[in-house]
Amino acid sequence: MTTTSVDDRATGTRRVPVLRGYRFELVKLVSQWRIRLLVLACWIAPALFVAAVSQQSTLPVDTLFGRWMHATGWAGPLVVLGFAGTWGLPLLTSVVAGDVFASEERLGTWRHLLVAVRSPRRIFAAKALASLTVILLLVAGLAGSSAAGGVVAVGNQPLVGLDGHLLTPADAAGKVLLAWVCVLAPTLALAAIGLLGSVALGRSPMGLLLPALVALAMQLAQMLPLPVAVRLALPGYAFIAWNGLFTSPAQLGPLLIGIVVSLVWAVIATALAYLLFLRRDFTNLAYDGSGRRAVTAGVLPLVGLVAVTVAVVAAATPATGSGIEQDKVQRSVATAFAHLYRMQTKQLNRPDVTEAQLKVTATCNKGGGNVAAHGPGNDWRCVISWHLPDVEAAGTAIYQLDVTADGRFVADGDGPKEVNGYFLVRTPTGDAPNPLWQFDGNVALLPTTKG
Amino acid sequence: MDALLAIRARGITKCFGDVVALDGIDLDVPQGQIHGLVGPNGAGKTTLLGLLLGLAVADSGRLEVLGTPVGPALAVPDGVAGFVDGPGLYPSLTARQNLAALVALRGRDLPATWIDDVLGQVGLTDVADDRASGFSLGMRQRLGLAAALLTKPRLLVLDEPSNGLDPAGKKHVHNVLTRLAADGTSVVLSSHRMDDLEALCSEVTIVATGRVVFSGPLSKLAAENRELDYRLLTSDPQAARRLAVDTAGVHVVDAWAPHDAEVLVVRALVPALDELVVRLVHAGIALRELAPVVSPLEAAFLALTEPQEANR
Numbered sequence: 001m002t003t004t005s006v007d008d009r010a011t012g013t014r015r016v017p018v019l020r021g022y023r024f025e026l027v028k029l030v031s032q033w034r035i036r037l038l039v040l041a042c043w044i045a046p047a048l049f050v051a052a053v054s055q056q057s058t059l060p061v062d063t064l065f066g067r068w069m070h071a072t073g074w075a076g077p078l079v080v081l082g083f084a085g086t087w088g089l090p091l092l093t094s095v096v097a098g099d100v101f102a103s104e105e106r107l108g109t110w111r112h113l114l115v116a117v118r119s120p121r122r123i124f125a126a127k128a129l130a131s132l133t134v135i136l137l138l139v140a141g142l143a144g145s146s147a148a149g150g151v152v153a154v155g156n157q158p159l160v161g162l163d164g165h166l167l168t169p170a171d172a173a174g175k176v177l178l179a180w181v182c183v184l185a186p187t188l189a190l191a192a193i194g195l196l197g198s199v200a201l202g203r204s205p206m207g208l209l210l211p212a213l214v215a216l217a218m219q220l221a222q223m224l225p226l227p228v229a230v231r232l233a234l235p236g237y238a239f240i241a242w243n244g245l246f247t248s249p250a251q252l253g254p255l256l257i258g259i260v261v262s263l264v265w266a267v268i269a270t271a272l273a274y275l276l277f278l279r280r281d282f283t284n285l286a287y288d289g290s291g292r293r294a295v296t297a298g299v300l301p302l303v304g305l306v307a308v309t310v311a312v313v314a315a316a317t318p319a320t321g322s323g324i325e326q327d328k329v330q331r332s333v334a335t336a337f338a339h340l341y342r343m344q345t346k347q348l349n350r351p352d353v354t355e356a357q358l359k360v361t362a363t364c365n366k367g368g369g370n371v372a373a374h375g376p377g378n379d380w381r382c383v384i385s386w387h388l389p390d391v392e393a394a395g396t397a398i399y400q401l402d403v404t405a406d407g408r409f410v411a412d413g414d415g416p417k418e419v420n421g422y423f424l425v426r427t428p429t430g431d432a433p434n435p436l437w438q439f440d441g442n443v444a445l446l447p448t449t450k451g
Numbered sequence: 452m453d454a455l456l457a458i459r460a461r462g463i464t465k466c467f468g469d470v471v472a473l474d475g476i477d478l479d480v481p482q483g484q485i486h487g488l489v490g491p492n493g494a495g496k497t498t499l500l501g502l503l504l505g506l507a508v509a510d511s512g513r514l515e516v517l518g519t520p521v522g523p524a525l526a527v528p529d530g531v532a533g534f535v536d537g538p539g540l541y542p543s544l545t546a547r548q549n550l551a552a553l554v555a556l557r558g559r560d561l562p563a564t565w566i567d568d569v570l571g572q573v574g575l576t577d578v579a580d581d582r583a584s585g586f587s588l589g590m591r592q593r594l595g596l597a598a599a600l601l602t603k604p605r606l607l608v609l610d611e612p613s614n615g616l617d618p619a620g621k622k623h624v625h626n627v628l629t630r631l632a633a634d635g636t637s638v639v640l641s642s643h644r645m646d647d648l649e650a651l652c653s654e655v656t657i658v659a660t661g662r663v664v665f666s667g668p669l670s671k672l673a674a675e676n677r678e679l680d681y682r683l684l685t686s687d688p689q690a691a692r693r694l695a696v697d698t699a700g701v702h703v704v705d706a707w708a709p710h711d712a713e714v715l716v717v718r719a720l721v722p723a724l725d726e727l728v729v730r731l732v733h734a735g736i737a738l739r740e741l742a743p744v745v746s747p748l749e750a751a752f753l754a755l756t757e758p759q760e761a762n763r
Contacts, residue, residue, distance in 0.1 A: 016556055024556045031543040112539020112598075115504050115532070116556055281467070281507065 538595020
């Protein structure tokens with residue numbers, strides 16, 4: 001970034017340094033009421049939401065970590081992160097990055113800006129940096145506000161991970177922060193798509209909506225039973241892959257791939273927006289978006305990027321099919337059950353027992369054994385077996401599993417009710433449902449990672 | 452390069468695809484002159500002003516601005532300011548904030564009171580802290596002019612600066628431009644308001660279909676022009692009419708003001724009109740009002756551009 005005035009010695013033209021342009025763009029952005037309202041909303045609403053929901057008797061159990069909102073304040077920011085990845089962040093990037101160039105179009109200020117700054121390159125850099133700053137401010141607000149709301153309303157308690165193991169409050173805080181940092185990568189990808197849409201489509205509303213539409217398409221794609229290589233190659237996967245931070249050991253492979261793919265998208269989409277912007281003729285008063293050029297210079301390279309990314313991920317990882325295999329489901333369910341059984345034992349004031357002593361195993365099938373035991377579906381059924389010290393007979397319990405295409409599952413206890421039925425247990429934060437009644441888990445999609 | 456020229460353009464051509472916006476334009480604007488640019492819609496005025504501001508590059512020809520050859524886009528020298536296609540303002544900022552943001556952007560070392568000074572010059576002191584979103588077109592034009600003045604330009608390029616101005620606003624703008632020119636700043640402005648151009652400009656360039664059809668002083672334009680229609684109001688309209696009919700080179704135009712018997716409209720060159728005035732005075736007829744029905748510039752504009760338009 002240039003920090004001093006630069007003279008073009010040949011012409012005596014003084015171009016405006018990027019830092020000054022950046023400040024100018026920030027002033028324009030924060031002077032808009034909608035941006036101010038967004039900042040306020042992002043810094044206040046999540047805290048109120050988490051605090052309010054944590055006081056309710058009914059929790060958002062359909063959202064990951066929602067069932068633990070009574071137990072710890074660290075579940076709240078993860079619930080908000082789940083919502084944000086689905087709707088919040090795409091909409092925020094739409095409003096900020098998707099409008100940062102189009103607003104000049106709407107206001108008719110391009111020529112004014114160019115005469116003042118004298119460099120389209122610096123205008124682009126200043127606008128991209130300013131929109132990035134505002135987006136980071138909004139994301140920081142969502143994360144900080146939801147964490148503060150959760151900790152103040154519920155407390156700084158341990159968090160139950162996706163494999164049932166307990167994270168200490170400090171560990172949970174670190175993982176929550178890391179999860180929010182990880183989703184910055186797909187957020188940047190959406191922001192770059194927003195810049196591209198804003199440059200390519202001019203004042204058309206499609207430019208503003210592009211990040212939200214792309215995010216929606218990515219979410220729909222993640223709901224489909226796609227091959228795992230395709231799933232990981234989509235830039236929206238990192239909105240889901242942070243789940244892997246909350247297992248032990250962490251499922252870092254998919255997360256890192258998701259982050260790298262998102263960052264590649266961010267770089268490519270920004271570069272395309274930059275090239276389209278520089279090729280624009282600002283004296284043409286009839287200009288209203290790049291039209292056909294937007295398709296050839298904007299969309300086609302991104303389609304090509306998807307193809308290349310899929311090929312690279314497929315070649316670089318041993319992933320095949322959906323990534324949801326019988327042995328991985330069994331391993332994930334058994335691990336989560338062992339951790340949660342130990343937790344239940346403690347809550348019921350029974351003698352402590354370790355996971356190693358329990359020797360939990362799971363036998364799972366799909367569709368009652370009538371279909372191949374792989375892939376997503378709500379027809380998974382698992383029989384869990386475990387051993388207690390000094391007890392010869394193995395205990396068994398049954399679970400119905402709903403496994404979604406992204407590897408997340410919800411295990412619903414199907415008896416015996418003394419083990420995984422619904423009853424209340426006493427916890428430090430009050431009475432809570434039996435932890436073995438229903439629990440969330442995560443199947444590692446890549447075979448190299450142990451779930 | 453003539454050191455006294457703020458703009459020197461030779462053979463400037465600019466095309467947008469198949470459309471020739473400028474076709475071999477020549478233009479000289481001396482320092483300290485207010486130069487008018489006139490032409491029908493689509494004649495290429497805005498394109499030419501855009502080139503002067505550095506918003507685009509000519510396809511061919513040579514352009515020198517403030518003594519510096521203009522190369523790539525946005526490479527015009529410092530000291531050039533202005534706007535084309537309306538002033539660029541941010542409605543969410545106040546008038547003062549719009550200007551302060553520009554000052555901060557350009558990093559100029561300006562006196563603390565400079566923003567207030569330029570707001571005062573264009574008559575916007577009272578609304579300095581109002582958001583630009585509530586400004587009328589005329590106020591926006593004046594704020595755009597204030598933004599251009601911030602940089603203390605040596606060449607000011609203005610596209611239709613009189614649009615939407617009320618009489619007070621027009622007076623402010625005229626005063627500012629006249630004072631700037633007196634201080635040595637060159638001003639190039641386009642307008643469809645012929646009265647403004649006649650009041651402000653010492654020279655005009657008339658452009659039609661991308662070509663210069665006239666460039667020079669307004670007096671030369673009037674001298675080169677054909678007969679004009681003049682409106683006369685006298686103490687004895689009937690006698691005045693008889694004298695007009697008898698004066699060589701003067702033709703009474705009955706089509707004008709048919710419902711006002713007090714008004715006499717004649718068509719004549721300036722020498723013949725002078726002769727008519729002398730004869731009216733000798734006959735003891737008081738001449739209360741004498742004015743061209745259509746201004747000389749407007750008449751020249753119509754005369755010079757209509758054939759071009761018809762040939763398009």
